[in-house]
Amino acid sequence: MEIINGGITSPKGFLASGVHCGIKKYKKDLAVIYSEVPCDAAGVFTTNKVKAAPVLVSMGNIKNDKIQAIVINSGNANACTGEKGLEDAREMVKLVSELLKIDSSSVLVSSTGVIGVPLPMDKVRNGISMACAELNKMGGQDAAEAIMTTDTCKKEIAIQFEIQGVPIRIGAMAKGSGMIHPNMATMLAFITADLNIDKTLLHEALKDSVEKSFNMITVDGDTSTNDMVVILANGMAGNRRIMQKDGDYFKFLEVLNFVCTELAKMIIRDGEGATKFIEVKAKNARTIEDAKKATKAVLNSNLVKTATFGEDANWGRILAAVGYSGADFDVNKIDIYFKSNDLVVKVAENGAGLMFDEELAKKILVNKEIEIILDFKDGEYEAVGFGCDLSYEYVRINGSYRT
Amino acid sequence: MEIINGGITSPKGFLASGVHCGIKKYKKDLAVIYSEVPCDAAGVFTTNKVKAAPVLVSMGNIKNDKIQAIVINSGNANACTGEKGLEDAREMVKLVSELLKIDSSSVLVSSTGVIGVPLPMDKVRNGISMACAELNKMGGQDAAEAIMTTDTCKKEIAIQFEIQGVPIRIGAMAKGSGMIHPNMATMLAFITADLNIDKTLLHEALKDSVEKSFNMITVDGDTSTNDMVVILANGMAGNRRIMQKDGDYFKFLEVLNFVCTELAKMIIRDGEGATKFIEVKAKNARTIEDAKKATKAVLNSNLVKTATFGEDANWGRILAAVGYSGADFDVNKIDIYFKSNDLVVKVAENGAGLMFDEELAKKILVNKEIEIILDFKDGEYEAVGFGCDLSYEYVRINGSYRT
Numbered sequence: 001m002e003i004i005n006g007g008i009t010s011p012k013g014f015l016a017s018g019v020h021c022g023i024k025k026y027k028k029d030l031a032v033i034y035s036e037v038p039c040d041a042a043g044v045f046t047t048n049k050v051k052a053a054p055v056l057v058s059m060g061n062i063k064n065d066k067i068q069a070i071v072i073n074s075g076n077a078n079a080c081t082g083e084k085g086l087e088d089a090r091e092m093v094k095l096v097s098e099l100l101k102i103d104s105s106s107v108l109v110s111s112t113g114v115i116g117v118p119l120p121m122d123k124v125r126n127g128i129s130m131a132c133a134e135l136n137k138m139g140g141q142d143a144a145e146a147i148m149t150t151d152t153c154k155k156e157i158a159i160q161f162e163i164q165g166v167p168i169r170i171g172a173m174a175k176g177s178g179m180i181h182p183n184m185a186t187m188l189a190f191i192t193a194d195l196n197i198d199k200t201l202l203h204e205a206l207k208d209s210v211e212k213s214f215n216m217i218t219v220d221g222d223t224s225t226n227d228m229v230v231i232l233a234n235g236m237a238g239n240r241r242i243m244q245k246d247g248d249y250f251k252f253l254e255v256l257n258f259v260c261t262e263l264a265k266m267i268i269r270d271g272e273g274a275t276k277f278i279e280v281k282a283k284n285a286r287t288i289e290d291a292k293k294a295t296k297a298v299l300n301s302n303l304v305k306t307a308t309f310g311e312d313a314n315w316g317r318i319l320a321a322v323g324y325s326g327a328d329f330d331v332n333k334i335d336i337y338f339k340s341n342d343l344v345v346k347v348a349e350n351g352a353g354l355m356f357d358e359e360l361a362k363k364i365l366v367n368k369e370i371e372i373i374l375d376f377k378d379g380e381y382e383a384v385g386f387g388c389d390l391s392y393e394y395v396r397i398n399g400s401y402r403t
Numbered sequence: 404m405e406i407i408n409g410g411i412t413s414p415k416g417f418l419a420s421g422v423h424c425g426i427k428k429y430k431k432d433l434a435v436i437y438s439e440v441p442c443d444a445a446g447v448f449t450t451n452k453v454k455a456a457p458v459l460v461s462m463g464n465i466k467n468d469k470i471q472a473i474v475i476n477s478g479n480a481n482a483c484t485g486e487k488g489l490e491d492a493r494e495m496v497k498l499v500s501e502l503l504k505i506d507s508s509s510v511l512v513s514s515t516g517v518i519g520v521p522l523p524m525d526k527v528r529n530g531i532s533m534a535c536a537e538l539n540k541m542g543g544q545d546a547a548e549a550i551m552t553t554d555t556c557k558k559e560i561a562i563q564f565e566i567q568g569v570p571i572r573i574g575a576m577a578k579g580s581g582m583i584h585p586n587m588a589t590m591l592a593f594i595t596a597d598l599n600i601d602k603t604l605l606h607e608a609l610k611d612s613v614e615k616s617f618n619m620i621t622v623d624g625d626t627s628t629n630d631m632v633v634i635l636a637n638g639m640a641g642n643r644r645i646m647q648k649d650g651d652y653f654k655f656l657e658v659l660n661f662v663c664t665e666l667a668k669m670i671i672r673d674g675e676g677a678t679k680f681i682e683v684k685a686k687n688a689r690t691i692e693d694a695k696k697a698t699k700a701v702l703n704s705n706l707v708k709t710a711t712f713g714e715d716a717n718w719g720r721i722l723a724a725v726g727y728s729g730a731d732f733d734v735n736k737i738d739i740y741f742k743s744n745d746l747v748v749k750v751a752e753n754g755a756g757l758m759f760d761e762e763l764a765k766k767i768l769v770n771k772e773i774e775i776i777l778d779f780k781d782g783e784y785e786a787v788g789f790g791c792d793l794s795y796e797y798v799r800i801n802g803s804y805r806t
Contacts, residue, residue: 050726050734050754080722082735082755115719116756225723302705306798316518319483320628323453331453332485351453352485353519392795395709 001255007140007156008033010171011194012236016139018146021127023075023113023120028146030127031072032096033190034135038066038106039232042203044210046227052079053089054109055226061093061108067232068106070190071096071131072147073124074175075113077186079225088119095125099132112149112175112186112226144173147188151175155266161255163248166239168195172259176267186226187214189263195252196235197242205253206231213260216295216385217268229260268386273393275368276308282327282374283382290327291383294374297325299387308370309389313338313361315347318372329376339371340364404658410543410559411436413574414597415639419542421549424530426478426516426523431549433530434475435499436593437538441469441509442635445606447613449630455482456492457512458629464496464511470635471509473593474499474534475550476527477578478516480589482628491522498528502535515552515578515589515629547576550591554578558669564658566651569642571598575662579670589629590617592666598655599638600645608656609634616663619698619788620671632663671789676796678771679711685730685777686785693730694786697777700728702790711773712792716741716764718750721775732779742774743767 009016013036023029043062045055061067071092078085089109097104111119134142144154158171176187197205210229235241242248269277280298285291298304301321307314315336322334336348343364347356364370412419416439426432446465448458464470474495481488492512500507514522537545547557561574579590600608613632638644645651672680683701688694701707704724710717718739725737739751746767750759767773 048723048726049730049732050722077719080719080751080755082753085755115723116751223727225719225726302793309798316480316483316628319453320451320518323451323628324626327452329452348483348519350485352483352488390705390798392798395712395793395795395798 001159001161001258004158004160006158006171007144007173008171008190008192009137009140010158011169011192013037013194013234014171014192015135015137016143017131017134017136018139018142018144019127019130019134021130022123023073028142029073029075030124030131031143031146032128032131032135033070033143033192034100035068035232035234037234037236038068039234040197040199040202041067041230041232042199042206043228043230044206046223046225048223048225050080050225052077052111052226053081053085054078054111055228056086057089057093058108058110058228061105064105066106067108068102069096069100070108070110070230071128072110072188073127074147074149076111076117076119077113077115077226078111078119080116081118084118088121091121092124092128095128096132099129108230110188110226110228112147112188115225140171140173147173147175149175152270155263155270157259157262159255159259161251163239163251166237168193168237168239170255170259172263174263174267186224187267188227189214189229191231191259193231193233194235194237195233195242196237196239197233197252201242201245201249202231202233205249205256208253209256209260212257213264216383217264217387265386268388271388273391273396274388275391276389277369278308278387278389279371279384280374280387281371281382281384282376284379285376285381286328286379288381288383290329291381293325293327294322294329295383295385297321298372298374299385302390305390308365309391311362311365313347313358313365315353319348319351322374330378333377335375335377337373337375338364339373340367340369404562404564404661407561407563409561409574410547410576411574411593411595412540412543413561414572414595416440416597416637417574417595418538418540419546420534420537420539421542421545421547422530422533422537424533425526426476431545432476432478433527433534434546434549435531435534435538436473436546436595437503438471438635438637440637440639441471442637443600443602443605444470444633444635445602445609446631446633447609449626449628451626451628453483453628455480455514455629456484456488457481457514458631459489460492460496461511461513461631464508467508469509470511471505472499472503473511473513473633474531475513475591476530477550477552479514479520479522480516480518480629481514481522483519484521487521491524494524495527495531498531499535502532511633513591513631515550515591518628543574543576550576550578552578552589555673558666558673560662560665562658562662564654566642566654569640571596571640571642573658573662575666577666577670589627590670591630592617592632594634594662596634596636597638597640598636598645599640599642600636600655604645604648604652605634605636608652608659611656612659612663615660616667619786620667620790668789671791674791676794676799677791678794679792680772681711681790681792682774682787683777683790684774684785684787685779687782688779688784689731689782691784691786693732694784696728696730697725697732698786698788700724701775701777702788705793708793712794714765714768716750716761716768718756722751722754725777733781736780738778738780740776740778741767742776743770743772
């Protein structure tokens with residue numbers, strides 16, 4: 001497995017483009033992804049009861065046999081826009097299918113931006129025409145730029161690996177810069193692959209990877225109106241089609257896990273006003289669910305976030321968060337550590353505070369990347385999650401997003 | 404029902420005191436509440452799996468027949484302090500019982516402050532001696548002061564009402580100034596009454612009131628290591644003992660609901676760095692649980708909190724929070740309003756945004772007390788909850804609490 005320069009247009013047969021059509025004032029705001037041949041596709045969509053129109057339309061279309069194109073706009077989420085919103089999303093799909101001369105059932109649509117405002121369809125129509133005309137092999141970067149909202153940088157990755165000697169490429173782009181939970185910043189990710197794989201297996205692999213990556217930077221069910229992660233596999237690499245969970249499947253799954261985890265980390269690193277990247281590892285837990293619950297509660301605690309921002313070794317808040325997480329554990333067994341680079345300090349043992357070296361703790365907490373380790377000493381399950389601190393800047397950005 | 408000046412020493416037979424013994428540098432840090440006669444008592448304790456030593460001791464003692472005194476220290480939570488912490492909490496109980504010549508099984512203990520640091524027992528012992536010696540009929544205020552941590556003001560209330568012509572008094576004090584959920588700021592409340600009431604009914608009434616008040620400013624299960632709400636009823640008013648859920652019981656319940664709700668609101672108003680008080684009312688919901696889930700999700704959304712701080716009518720974040728709350732509702736029916744004083748603006752109807760008057764919305768949102776109304780138009784159940792905004796100040800306070 002090798003990381004290569006590129007993104008969604010790195011795999012064979014994928015073209016893309018990103019244009020500015022005026023939904024946003026100055027920045028690119030509309031992207032199209034296109035495969036030269038129809039793709040097996042899989043998607044994971046928001047579990048929010050309030051689903052944006054493009055999510056509803058794409059959830060319908062992805063059930064169809066093949067997908068060949070995706071149109072994405074930023075600047076307007078087309079969420080909470082009623083019947084008109086659905087019509088607009090459907091029109092976006094129809095326009096792309098007409099311009100690219102593909103079946104409208106093979107087009108997905110995605111939006112991100114302000115909620116509750118109707119799409120400026122004149123601009124969107126114009127944008128779709130431009131984007132379809134500009135589709136090209138180097139367009140991945142433009143597309144990655146066009147899906148950004150409060151993101152401060154574009155998020156792309158491309159990987160090359162081999163299956164049975166055949167070189168395979170996976171490319172991906174994502175947007176998302178909110179502190180994710182408990183906020184509603186939309187998270188979008190689009191993954192392309194020239195792999196040949198059965199659709200059902202592709203879906204299972206995606207679900208599995210999302211669970212270990214994007215779902216570890218958010219909380220189940222606590223998702224925005226527009227979240228979606230979609231993967232397209234067009235088979236153009238020419239490998240023998242993966243039809244079962246064999247070695248080839250797991251090789252692919254490993255790469256997909258890596259891609260999704262790297263994108264999830266990029267989103268956290270670009271967290272609104274984030275100054276520190278926090279990794280929480282819960283180990284030796286009774287079950288995987290207990291490990292996940294504990295990890296997420298710590299990452300989502302405003303008090304842990306602000307303490308980390310303040311570089312305060314406040315392990316009491318961490319233990320308290322584990323306590324209310326719903327995880328089943330023995331309070332009298334848990335150990336807590338702070339770690340960064342080669343430095344480690346154990347701050348609590350068997351559920352009680354230690355007289356730890358405050359100087360050492362400070363040396364760890366001044367770093368940009370902090371690891372919090374929860375050792376339950378009570379089982380063999382582990383979970384890892386990613387988050388960031390809560391800063392003044394977060395309040396500033398989110399106090400005035402809409403206006 | 405009449406609000407009178409006073410607090411926990413307003414009902415007949417209750418004495419209290421609050422002293423400075425050096426757990427904190429300068430401020431009062433130890434309080435004792437004492438009733439001249441043994442009381443029926445009821446308590447509601449944190450559901451956090453990590454329970455502080457005083458919580459464990461008090462949960463044990465409150466099962467006993469009668470309670471006659473409570474000792475409370477601030478500045479140190481005696482949480483995550485292992486076996487030594489339990490010994491210390493038990494010693495606090497024993498000292499009070501010896502000094503006041505009452506059974507040690509009739510004493511409760513409570514602590515709030517820093518987690519994971521052993522209690523400075525020399526100071527605590529000295530404080531208990533002083534506090535027991537200083538017990539007096541005007542001591543409610545001192546006690547209310549002595550239980551404060553990051554609170555900027557003490558929180559007390561006293562009510563007089565009648566049952567069958569007999570004047571009854573309820574007094575109460577509380578501490579808590581965190582933004583409560585999702586943080587771990589401890590919430591303590593102590594309620595005294597000279598009412599004569601059966602212990603089981605007292606417990607039911609307390610549970611009922613806490614559910615509608617303190618639990619509507621926090622999230623079930625998301626509680627600190629030290630939270631507790633305790634009520635003592637000494638019967639000295641001389642009313643006929645309330646033995647069943649008759650008119651007298653419900654009259655008392657109404658007063659208790661009022662007391663708890665007022666204390667809960669005081670805690671929110673004193674929220675760390677809070678600049679605005681937010682009331683969320685979910686009405687016409689399918690069930691009471693749906694109404695509560697929606698209310699809490701909106702109050703706990705960092706994005707709604709920061710938007711309120713920024714005086715931004717961002718109803719999309721509100722609807723999105725309702726969407727992920729787990730509440731069962733029809734997305735195409737819900738209306739959303741902002742309200743303050745006499746001004747109301749409807750910002751969303753049937754799940755979609757309205758072209759509302761932004762000037763009017765601004766006039767509402769600049770106020771200190773904002774109401775958000777969710778009208779599900781889908782049932783007959785209602786819930787009301789209270790919260791506050793998320794400000795720069797919150798980050799400042801919580802970034803450096805421990806150090």
